[in-house]
Amino acid sequence: MTLSGNWYLALAAVLFSIGAVGLLIRRNVLVMFMCVELMLNAVNLTFVTFSKMLDDINGQSLVFFVLVVAAAEVVVGLGIIVSIFRRRPNATADDLNMLKG
């Protein structure tokens, strides 16, 4: 059986919302980071869906760009997180408020 595109879009919306809410309410830096990934992939899913529905290859090619950028971002982000945990164990995002104005 084939599902209509709307289901995919709905799934992407749910995933994006989970990611966004997770980013806002969680304190664990690693989890927040995963939430960002979740949001990125939700957007990727949307791109692919629309590409299929509108029969336009541009959507899929854009996904590659997003993946590449996300991979680079993961490298930098994980690097930062690892160095944070080296300095202090059990750091939450709220502990890192040195840039307060």
Next chain:
Amino acid sequence: MIHAAPVIILLPLVGFLVLTFGGRRLGDPSAGWLGTLAVTGSFVASIVTFLGLRSLAPHARSVVQTYYSWVPVGGLKVNISALLDPLSLAMVLFVTGVSSLIHLYSISYMKGDPQFRKFFVYLNLFVFSMIVLVMAGNFLFTFVGWEGVGTCSYLLVGFWFDRETAATAAKKAFVVNRIGDFGFLLAMFLIFAHTGSLDYHGVFAHLGSVSRGTATAIALLLLFGAVGKSAQLPLYVWLPDAMEGPTPVSALIHAATMVTAGVYLMVRVNPILALSPNSLTVIAILGVATAFYAATVACAQNDIKRVLAYSTMSQLGYMFLGVGSAAYGAAIFHMISHAFFKALLFLAAGSVIHAMNDEQNMKKMGGLRKYLPITSTTFFIAWLSISGVPPFNGFWSKDDILGAAYHKSPVLYVVGAATVLLTAYYMTRQVVLVFTGQARWVENRPGVEGAHAASGGHAAPVASGGHGGSAAGEPGGGHAGPPHEGPWIMTLPLIVLAGASVLGGLIDLPFGKVKFLDTWLSPVASGAGDLATESASLRIALLLVTLALAGAGILIGSRLWGVRIDRPALEPELLKRSYYADDISSAVLTGGGGMVSRALSVVVDNGIIDGAVNGVGHLARAGGGVVRRAQTGYVRNYALGIAVGTVLILGFMLVRAS
């Protein structure tokens, strides 16, 4: 045409540079000789140039020599250029001539001064600046000389800067001159704005498009500059104080350079003055007022040099009266006459001061005729000349100006004639006090009439005079023995200047074809006053009136002061202190002006200017204090902000789209 214009300008500059960098190697007397030689060479070059210019037809006697394009900016083109015309040549001839004599005199006068070489450095720079001033082909280059002259006057008036009074006088001269320069600068801006040029030729060619009001504004601003430089009311206060300089400097400033610059400028811009009869009237009134004012003050001075200083001011007033009466030829004639007799008066006064061991109070002199035969004879010639006694040059030139003043307005003539009486009176008072009567210096003087060496520095009792050539500079001093003449290099300039004062009238006698100077100047400066043709009988009547007044002044002066030297009624404090001008200006400027400044500093400076600056700071600080709360440092807050913002923007776009 044969000319040597670059030589005229450059020789004093070369002298200045050589003396600056090689003066130490030259040694004392030769440095002075070199400076004298430079200026004398410049004088010879002026004569050559004069003869060259004379060989041209009268209407072609205006040659511009351009050496360098100095300021080529857009429409403004200013060159380093020399304007050779009858006016600049007449000026440069007497400037270099009289300056050479003063240089020569200074070699002896400044002998023994520790700063001997520096004196000639400044002197050469002074003459160079003055030559630039009179020969420049445009206003801006003239201004360079104008400023140079001001600077040199500062350096020379304050030459003995370790004296408090000299340092103050130098500052005063500089500051007061600077006030006048302000007028000159503004006038130049106006001239350029309305004619698009600063060259004298260019400006005078474009005067047709200048309105009468503008011409008046330019003329009055230039007059303001000239008033500062030529010591007219009210900017004269620096001149009497400038007597703190060495006497040759006084001679140079008062006779050949500096103070004549203002009159020269006025004559130079006579085409502008011609457009504005009102400004001419202002100049005439200012001139005659200064002449009278200064003459009254001179009547009550006791310092031999201060009398001469006020008399310079008074004579400059005559020159301005001549300019204001549009008698430019007469003004220049009197300037040249004045250069001769005033240089002579100052140099002779220097000789007297020298002989009196730096005593300048006339009340402590007397009877010097016997001891200083050359000085006194030459001084007498200058005295008769300045008093207006024929056949000396002052008589002819003063009469020339007064005739033109009568043509303009009899009132001007009356005040001018009254000044003749005063001039004759105060000069006679000076002559009587210094050269005749009892020798009032004997008691302070060792070695004379049996007195023993009791005072006076390193004075040694010398039985008789006659050790010529051992004259010391003013700060040195201390000769014993009776007063005596200086060496020949001091008396020669006196004799030459006396000869010039006797014969100087010949250059412009008021009889038809022998008005050489007027004829010579007529291509560049001929005003209505020069051409005024009063009837011969009227002229002779005026001449007799002034002559009678001069005679009366001399008579009164000699009658009053020959008998008794102590007449407080004739020397009121009011005149002694020149109408309290200095007291009033310091009261107004440091009292009233100080109060205004203090009030302004509290209200304007602290309140408004500092307030504005501090206000901006406070505003930024307060604003930052409010806004910085948004910067919490919590990632979730930023994320929330981004999320909410995204939602808002999306919502907005959805609403617009639908």
